[in-house]
Amino acid sequence: MTPDMELALAARAENIAIVRHALGGLGDAFGVPEPKLSDIRLAVTEACANVVVHAYPEDQEGPMEVLANMGEDALTVLVRDWGRGIRPRSDSPGLGLGLSLIAALAESVQLGHDGEEHTEVRMTFSLLDELPSIGTLSALSSASGLPSTDTLAATERDSA
DSSP, X not given: OOOSEEXXXXXXHHHHHHHHHHHHHHHHHTTOOHHHHHHHHHHHHHHHHHIIIIISOTTOOOEEEEEEXXXXXXXXXXXXXXXXXXXXXXTOSSOSOHHHHHHHHSSEEEEEEOTTOOEEEEEEEEOSSSOOXXXXXXXXXXXXXXXXXXXXXXXXXXXX
16 A cells, blocks of 8 residues: 655754644644644654654765555554664653654554664554553554564553
8 A cells, every 4th residue: 555645855953844744734734723733743753853863974964764554543654774773772862752652642552673683663643532541561563554563562542
């Protein structure tokens, strides 16, 4: 299935604004309410910032891909890179809150690698009117319409 949005950009800080703008256009086209769209933009911004800061050595620039697919009641966004993978860094310039923030904003989050060893963060955002409750660990359904990920970690909110 072809994603509703597909971006391939250099993993540079200035390109995160392009991703945010494209997500805004996609959300507007599908009628996503502004408060939900703001949460989606923030979570995806964090995932892209992780690619920019952590995926590649400081002296190298690599690619970043963002794919999005609008389902009947959810938006799934995949942020992918070809970098070093997700691992702790003692010299990290950030506060280490990005993945926690993403997990708080998304219905579910998966961290993993695809068959070509791309590092992936897959986020699913519910577009239903009811608010989900805080949830449990779970694998993401393949119904997102995006390429599959071998799961390293996932979190999902249970619907109330």
